[in-house]
Amino acid sequence: MGERLLPRAERRRRTEGRILDAARALFAEVGYERATVRAIARAAGVDPALVMQYFGNKQALFQEAVRMTPVPEPGLGAEELVETLLGTLNLKMGELPQSTLAMMRSMLTHPEAATSAKETLDGQINRLAEAISGEDARLRAALVTMIMVGVTVGRQLLELDELRGASPEDIARLLRPSLRALTGPEAS
Incomplete structure (x- = not known):
């Protein structure tokens, strides 16, 4: 089933999961200070604004990750x-x-x-x-x-x-x- 055919809630859950996976990997690799929302978004394949929409700010993303x-x-x-x-x-x-x-x-x-x-x-x-x-x-x-x-x-x-x-x-x-x-x- 294509991503677009999935229910909206499932697409959102998957996108959030990709962002968290990318954040965990980047925070682990370079630390909190050097990890940027832009780099996390790039690794997750999403727009940085979407990361902020889902998590609010870098600190909230880190806490969730x-x-x-x-x-x-x-x-x-x-x-x-x-x-x-x-x-x-x-x-x-x-x-x-x-x-x-x-x-x-x-x-x-x-x-x-x-x-x-x-x-x-x-x-x-x-x-x-x-x-x-x-x-x-x-x-x-x-x-x-x-x-x-x-x-x-x-x-x-x-x-x-x-x-x-x-x-x-x-x-x-x-x-x-x-x-x-x-x-x-x-x-x-």
């Missing part, structure tokens, strides 16, 4: 879900905007930042729980989300030598079995 838990595609298998989660590590290990770092630093001491972080994490847990089967899906989704948050905080804010010195690929290799155990059907 680096969410701890991407929106799972319907019918995504446990293995694909784990690889999607691990695919976000390159972004979380790279250069983060100062506003993101400031929010992360403040979330444990400032009530407004804590509320904002909790709302964001609750949304991520909800989306991930929908992709995990079993009665304890929300708990397992919360554990997966907090593992990813912990790795990001350990590397970006605490600057733990072990995490700073490890490549995202090495971290992913070691996290993969734990994430499989938490997202797979055998965890039920």
Whole structure:
């Protein structure tokens, strides 16, 4: 079926997905500061104005691109879900905007930042729980989300030598079995 024959909502979802994929790749490759909306639009094959229409600004696009838990595609298998989660590590290990770092630093001491972080994490847990089967899906989704948050905080804010010195690929290799155990059907 041609792209033009798809329902408008499906075309929009696909375009948004292309923009996010391009943004993730570019942010991971060159960092937040050097990635431009124009370059992201070019990589996604869309007009820069469309990127702004969908996301508002570069910071909002970045926040959507680096969410701890991407929106799972319907019918995504446990293995694909784990690889999607691990695919976000390159972004979380790279250069983060100062506003993101400031929010992360403040979330444990400032009530407004804590509320904002909790709302964001609750949304991520909800989306991930929908992709995990079993009665304890929300708990397992919360554990997966907090593992990813912990790795990001350990590397970006605490600057733990072990995490700073490890490549995202090495971290992913070691996290993969734990994430499989938490997202797979055998965890039920």
